[in-house]
Amino acid sequence: MKTVLSPIIVWFRRDFRLEDHPALHHAVASGRPIVPLFIWAPDEEAPWQPGAASRAWLHHSLAALDAALRKRGSKLILRTGDSLRVLRDVAQETGADTVYWSRLYEPATQARDTRVKAALREDGFTVRSFNSALLFEPWNVENKSGAPFQVFTPFWKHCLTLSEPGEPYPAPRAITGLHEWPSSCPLDQLALRPTISWDQGFYDVWTPGEAGAHKQLALFVDQHMARYDEQRNFPAESGTSRMSPHLHFGEIGPRQIWHEAQRAAASDSRKGAIKGTETFLREIGWREFAHHLLFHFPHTPEEPLRPEFKQFPWRNDPQGLRAWQRGQTGYPIVDAGMRELWATGWMHNRVRMIVGSFLVKDLLIPWQEGARWFWDTLVDANLANNTLGWQWTAGCGADAAPYFRIFNPHLQGAKFDPDNTYIHAWVPEADHATYAAPIVDHHEARDRALEALSAIKK
Numbered sequence: 001m002k003t004v005l006s007p008i009i010v011w012f013r014r015d016f017r018l019e020d021h022p023a024l025h026h027a028v029a030s031g032r033p034i035v036p037l038f039i040w041a042p043d044e045e046a047p048w049q050p051g052a053a054s055r056a057w058l059h060h061s062l063a064a065l066d067a068a069l070r071k072r073g074s075k076l077i078l079r080t081g082d083s084l085r086v087l088r089d090v091a092q093e094t095g096a097d098t099v100y101w102s103r104l105y106e107p108a109t110q111a112r113d114t115r116v117k118a119a120l121r122e123d124g125f126t127v128r129s130f131n132s133a134l135l136f137e138p139w140n141v142e143n144k145s146g147a148p149f150q151v152f153t154p155f156w157k158h159c160l161t162l163s164e165p166g167e168p169y170p171a172p173r174a175i176t177g178l179h180e181w182p183s184s185c186p187l188d189q190l191a192l193r194p195t196i197s198w199d200q201g202f203y204d205v206w207t208p209g210e211a212g213a214h215k216q217l218a219l220f221v222d223q224h225m226a227r228y229d230e231q232r233n234f235p236a237e238s239g240t241s242r243m244s245p246h247l248h249f250g251e252i253g254p255r256q257i258w259h260e261a262q263r264a265a266a267s268d269s270r271k272g273a274i275k276g277t278e279t280f281l282r283e284i285g286w287r288e289f290a291h292h293l294l295f296h297f298p299h300t301p302e303e304p305l306r307p308e309f310k311q312f313p314w315r316n317d318p319q320g321l322r323a324w325q326r327g328q329t330g331y332p333i334v335d336a337g338m339r340e341l342w343a344t345g346w347m348h349n350r351v352r353m354i355v356g357s358f359l360v361k362d363l364l365i366p367w368q369e370g371a372r373w374f375w376d377t378l379v380d381a382n383l384a385n386n387t388l389g390w391q392w393t394a395g396c397g398a399d400a401a402p403y404f405r406i407f408n409p410h411l412q413g414a415k416f417d418p419d420n421t422y423i424h425a426w427v428p429e430a431d432h433a434t435y436a437a438p439i440v441d442h443h444e445a446r447d448r449a450l451e452a453l454s455a456i457k458k
Helices: 022-029 052-070 083-094 107-123 152-159 210-223 225-231 244-248 254-266 273-296 307-311 318-326 332-344 349-362 367-377 383-394 409-416 421-426 442-457
Strands: 008-012 034-040 077-080 098-102 126-130
Touching (some): 008 022, 008 083, 022 034, 022 098, 022 126, 034 052, 052 210, 052 367, 077 083, 107 126, 210 225, 210 244, 210 254, 225 254, 254 273, 307 442, 318 332, 318 349, 332 367, 332 409, 349 367, 349 383, 349 409, 367 383
Parallel strands (some): 008 034, 008 098, 098 126
């Protein structure tokens, strides 16, 4: 008599790929049927539910994952509602007694996953979680005192002394499905796409999904990585990898990027290839550092890591905030960045630093306001990266830029966009009399910011 193997539920959550997917790999290796499941439960990520741009990307990423699964004899089951209840329901409908998933590291998802794992194990389920999102688990990296790192350079130097990330798992050639599949709600029923198609500009520059991620990485490695160290600060050069949204949604994993970059550098005879690769992988290290900090300091999405900044005399300036959001500050490099963000769901990292400095130092608007706007408008909105970036800019986080380092937006534009190519692409009226007057005098704003800093020092 043939033994009927019970299925394994693979719970997909921001790991929307088949290659180098440890949970899926080990589930398939068991020889048992697989139930790929996605649960739309945004309230479980409160107060940082996915923003509007992230939801638009998520729609297409889920569609791409389902298509890839169907090519291998499977499909993605979509459900909505409380995750624990849905997992129990799907298990009952399919006879599954095992659940695998990839780990998440935000405070809300960590708490949810701990609760779900405990409840399922109490029900008698086998539950396993896997690392697919990071090169190094946050709890495995500590300084000589056994404490978390708060400065990037020693953090990354320490990481480089650890075992090299393992080779990525191959994508399964086939996935055993079910004779009778449980019901699945239509993707459109999740209402992830906007009712007004403001996201159409996204897809002129992005291809969500695992195939799009690999295509983008291949393009970067072939055309830009050798000159990454030279070009990465110039927004008109397109010299960055643009991998951040693909990494955030797990359409590609950091181990895949690590090994692909290393292999490419080893066979690349172009001048700067080794240096460019090291600098690029160092940026992957910053992503690791961001998750390290969020895991060890879970209050930082809302509060400064440096407690003295709780007393900082921020200003309430709705008009200034609105002008910044709309790209109407009268400072061309700032406005170009904010308009690029609105049109494409992304902004060059150097420009992120410039617009961030303008908000928190020229306007004295709290960094949390900037973090919220980025959260809603970035397709790569990642809580760890967003928090690290804004606290770095505001001078109130780990390894932060000193608050007294205040970018002059005119000088930044002249240095990093010397021919105004980037500015003219997004602010074509910048050279005309119709262009908005500056909403604040930078030199006066700089003095005001330094006075505010001296107030908390006292």
